[in-house]
Amino acid sequence: MGNFTILILRVLMSGVLAGTLLIQVVLVPLLGTDLDQGDPAIAALRIPFLVIVCLGVLAFQVTLVCVWRLLTMVRRGTVFSAAAFRWVDIIIGAVGSAALLLVALGFLLAPGEAVAPGIVLLVGGAAVTAAGVALVVVVMRALLAQAVVREAEALDLRTQLSEVI
Helix, strand or coil: CCHHHHHHHHHHHHHHHHHHHHHHHHHHHHHHHHHHHCCHHHHCCHHHHHHHHHHHHHHHHHHHHHHHHHHHHHHHCCCCCCHHHHHHHHHHHHHHHHHHHHHHHHHHHCCCCCCCHHHHHHHHHHHHHHHHHHHHHHHHHHHHHHHHHHHHHHHHHHHHHHHHC
16 A cells, blocks of 8 residues: 555544544534433433444544554554554454444334334444444454464565575
8 A cells, every 4th residue: 555545544534533523522512402402202312322422433533543553554564463453453342332332322212202213223224234344344354364474474484585595
């Protein structure tokens, strides 16, 4: 991956991170105010809903930071090392947590008539999608593990070849 591509990705990720911070600082309090002034059935869900939203945004931010760290490793040429596993594992945990938060949100919204059943179904679909993304990252982690082994084998072969020469 070229330095220009990494630069573009970092610019985009910076914008997304700034957007998530804006959501946490401005939109979540406004959402809390709107929920408090609305239907009494929805007002009772205000605090758990806001906690789930904040934790979901935090999980997304953690994922962005880990991807940033992995991009740094790509730029340095050290991504095929054991140190990359820590960042990939954190990504898996963050995306898995987001899936669980979406399930919790679905259970929170399901009882009563305050929210249409279609919305709960959409939240459930988002939870399944997030779980699928976590599983894709698990597969990518396995591919990274294979690449790390191949990198170690190649280094060993280079060392043996240089000894022969």
